[in-house]
Amino acid sequence: MKLNCVVVDDSTIHRITIAKLANEHPDLDLVGDFSNASETRKCILNKTVDLIFLDIEMPVQSGFDLLDGLKTRPQIVFVSAKSDYALRAFDYAAIDYLHKPIKKDRFNKAVEKAIELHQMKKETPEDEGEFIFVKSNLKNLKLYIGRIKWVEALGDYIKIITEDGTHLVLSTMKAFETQLPSDNFLRVHKSFIINISKVERFNSRFAEIGSTQIPLSRNRKEDLAKAVNKASQSQ
Structure with a gap:
């Protein structure tokens, strides 16, 4: 090859x-x-x-x-x-x-x-869905995009929370955001990116994914509402 x-x-x-x-x-x-x-x-x-x-x-x-x-x-x-x-x-x-x-x-x-x-x-089999690779614990780790719940900034690292577990990756939020499809993910706070399809409910202050409340930056409720509505119409 x-x-x-x-x-x-x-x-x-x-x-x-x-x-x-x-x-x-x-x-x-x-x-x-x-x-x-x-x-x-x-x-x-x-x-x-x-x-x-x-x-x-x-x-x-x-x-x-x-x-x-x-x-x-x-x-x-x-x-x-x-x-x-x-x-x-x-x-x-x-x-x-x-x-x-x-x-x-x-x-x-x-x-x-x-x-x-x-x-x-x-x-990687195509029928497993979209995926990306990240460097975690000095190894290339395959992450299926649909299983990501949210991403959280953590100093020089980011914490990626998925359905399969949590992964710590050396990256900036901006860099990782460019790897995610914008139709499915939204940066709702300087320290948080969420998977729109995983949001169960939200108000002007928080978006809830499971039992976790993720803070929304000022005026992001409207952006989230539009994103959720668009996602529901495309299903």
């Missing part, structure tokens, strides 16, 4: 270096290397791309700008000479963050992560 990958870096030297590492890796198929977001976007729209090695600071459009314009994103490995963007990378569910100059062993470790995640997705 090979992953189709692209390399994006406005620095010719760094782009050639990463492309060389990709070409030498037995599990990668380099389908393109680009110096800007515009050319990269065209490639991703016209070809199957599983993995992108993406520089952040580029002229005209940054790596973040490129990703913001994609409806479906490949797996992401950010590459940068700075550590400043590492926290923001969480918001894009990046599988790794490589510092320039990139060493071969670190590059290979990032590829191993991508391959492992890609293989897990392929081996």
Whole structure:
């Protein structure tokens, strides 16, 4: 199994270096290397791309700008000479963050992560429903979206409460929210995201899921009421 990958870096030297590492890796198929977001976007729209090695600071459009314009994103490995963007990378569910100059062993470790995640997705039966992968206790954990009850912020972590148990994941709320379908989930508070279908009752202050009362931010009752009504009409 090979992953189709692209390399994006406005620095010719760094782009050639990463492309060389990709070409030498037995599990990668380099389908393109680009110096800007515009050319990269065209490639991703016209070809199957599983993995992108993406520089952040580029002229005209940054790596973040490129990703913001994609409806479906490949797996992401950010590459940068700075550590400043590492926290923001969480918001894009990046599988790794490589510092320039990139060493071969670190590059290979990032590829191993991508391959492992890609293989897990392929081996999951489609009739089990939609799912996502999260990193919990240093392992990739498969979570079925329909079984998530709510998500709670907990410092640098988030706590995901599902029908099967509770999982602690290193992530930001913003990053995890982008992985959830907006038709089914709503952020009702800076510290809470809820599964609309799990809400049993609510008022202006709380939404109840089972015996748990989840606080609603100011004016979120109306948003929740609209979401619940829309969900009920689509069933």
